[in-house]
Amino acid sequence: MLLKTINTVALPTLLFGVLIAVWSTVSIEIPGFPTPMETWNELLVVLSDPLYDNGAGDQGIALQLMSSLKRVFGGFALAIAVGIPVGLLIGMSKMAQTAINPYIQILKPVSPLAWLPLALFVFKDVDMTAIFVIFITSIWPIIINTALGVRSVSEDYLNVAKVLQLSAFEKVFQIILPVAVPFIFTGMRLSLGIAWLVIVAAEMLTGGLGIGFWIWDEYNNLNYSHIIIGIILIGVVGYILDTIMGLIADYFDYRKRGRV
Amino acid sequence: MSAKPFLKIDHVDKVFPLGKGKEYVALRDVKLEIRENEIVSIIGHSGCGKSTILNLIAGLDTISNGVILLEDREINAPGPERAVVFQNHSLLPWLTVYQNIEMAVKKVRDDLNPKEVKEHVMKYIELVNLDHAKDKYPGEISGGMKQRVGIARALSIEPKVLLMDEPFGALDSLTRANLQDHLMRIQMQTGNTVIIITHDVDEAVLLSDRVIMMTNGPEATIGEILEVNLPRPRERLTLQHNEEYLRCRGAIVEFLYSKFAKHDD
Numbered sequence A: 001m002l003l004k005t006i007n008t009v010a011l012p013t014l015l016f017g018v019l020i021a022v023w024s025t026v027s028i029e030i031p032g033f034p035t036p037m038e039t040w041n042e043l044l045v046v047l048s049d050p051l052y053d054n055g056a057g058d059q060g061i062a063l064q065l066m067s068s069l070k071r072v073f074g075g076f077a078l079a080i081a082v083g084i085p086v087g088l089l090i091g092m093s094k095m096a097q098t099a100i101n102p103y104i105q106i107l108k109p110v111s112p113l114a115w116l117p118l119a120l121f122v123f124k125d126v127d128m129t130a131i132f133v134i135f136i137t138s139i140w141p142i143i144i145n146t147a148l149g150v151r152s153v154s155e156d157y158l159n160v161a162k163v164l165q166l167s168a169f170e171k172v173f174q175i176i177l178p179v180a181v182p183f184i185f186t187g188m189r190l191s192l193g194i195a196w197l198v199i200v201a202a203e204m205l206t207g208g209l210g211i212g213f214w215i216w217d218e219y220n221n222l223n224y225s226h227i228i229i230g231i232i233l234i235g236v237v238g239y240i241l242d243t244i245m246g247l248i249a250d251y252f253d254y255r256k257r258g259r260v
Numbered sequence B: 001m002s003a004k005p006f007l008k009i010d011h012v013d014k015v016f017p018l019g020k021g022k023e024y025v026a027l028r029d030v031k032l033e034i035r036e037n038e039i040v041s042i043i044g045h046s047g048c049g050k051s052t053i054l055n056l057i058a059g060l061d062t063i064s065n066g067v068i069l070l071e072d073r074e075i076n077a078p079g080p081e082r083a084v085v086f087q088n089h090s091l092l093p094w095l096t097v098y099q100n101i102e103m104a105v106k107k108v109r110d111d112l113n114p115k116e117v118k119e120h121v122m123k124y125i126e127l128v129n130l131d132h133a134k135d136k137y138p139g140e141i142s143g144g145m146k147q148r149v150g151i152a153r154a155l156s157i158e159p160k161v162l163l164m165d166e167p168f169g170a171l172d173s174l175t176r177a178n179l180q181d182h183l184m185r186i187q188m189q190t191g192n193t194v195i196i197i198t199h200d201v202d203e204a205v206l207l208s209d210r211v212i213m214m215t216n217g218p219e220a221t222i223g224e225i226l227e228v229n230l231p232r233p234r235e236r237l238t239l240q241h242n243e244e245y246l247r248c249r250g251a252i253v254e255f256l257y258s259k260f261a262k263h264d265d
């Protein structure tokens, strides 16, 4: 009991203290580095009016986060819409797998920043560029995990489909998707994580709006406490996104509904 | 008991290509005629080709040479007139007991309206005494119950032939005995033709009208066919010391462990 209290309360508190101590030391050593207290006060200021809107480039933190999230979900939705069918195809057809796999392997490791100039040149639009870059970097886990899910459908289930003479369509919806859905959600969760990583970098370069832009803007304004606030908020939002995805994934996972 | 040949396996070979021009001849010249309403078991050492034969009849695998006829029609694809009960039940874990059977019924019996579908599904759930578990998921019921659902699903599509690949092999012996009795009772009610694969000598004698004994592979074929002349319904208790039972048992043991003994597994 005592040990449990130490584990859940004492240790995190201790760690927090250490963190603050290190931070304070850094802020003493580096002139101009915001102290924890300054940052805390600034955070209250920033959060006190998160929705103000003084036109382009000067908006409250909630609006900045919202515009980042919009782009993230735009690119993410596109990645789902394309990634799941492609993953199903690769999983079900050896031929498609052989044809498409080399491109996946080559494109997967490309940094989002490498796509950015090309996308800017093609779309000449900040939103479209951000959405495309998120799409192209977050689609891979969805494709790969969907294909993995399809391939994990056991031969027995496929034999059931054969004996009942299910059509290809029925086979996909009644046999393959139920098995693959948990895998697909794993892919989507990874994908959303990547998307949230990518948006910050993309917005720093494209400018305009969004949390990435905001951080870079505050850097140019020499407003360093806001950079730290930005980092914390990005972390918190990322954590929330991941948790929500995890809950949705569990909901659709037949293995996690107290059944096995 | 001489009826028209219902299912005819006619000089069937099965050759598995192994790649690099090599091949494995699993079955050579298998000939067998099965009558309607008959229960036939196929027994042989592991790896001799029992599942291979069953898969050919089911249409899950292709015949290399020869032909299999069901009521004079050639078999070359799977179909609901030949239902399969797999060794590992192969129920869909995301569907309840009811839904597993319903899915099969809906697909095969598109002439039924929703009410009739429900009645039909319930009829087969009751046939295997699983009313109380109909809303459970496969993960929530025992192995024996799962296998009963598998049997109910197979029977619910009212197949001409019920193919069973070591259906009780994974179960403990008490559950197995229970399901054997169950299967015999159901078969007397429904009159299905049943082909059951087993490696259990007692199971073969107890269940079958005829026991098909297979030689060892490669090029496995039917070695002997044994008629089991025991009246039905059969009672496992009274059979213990029945002469015919012991004769059949002895013949199979002799075949498996003397004539075609296998020492490598």
Ligand SMILES: Nc1ncnc2c1ncn2[C@@H]1O[C@H](COP(=O)(O)OP(=O)(O)O)[C@@H](O)[C@H]1O
Residues within 6 Å of the ligand: B016, B017, B024, B026, B044, B045, B046, B047, B048, B049, B050, B051, B052, B053, B217
């Ligand atoms: N797809 C396959 N490719 C090559 N060999 C196979 C294949 N399927 C089965 N075999 C071989 O055919 C033989 C018979 O297999 P099987 O019918 O599964 O035996 P069992 O009597 O145990 O059911 C075995 O030696 C097995 O290795």
Ligand SMILES: [Mg+2]
Residues within 6 Å of the ligand: B050, B051, B052
């Ligand atoms: Mg087998």
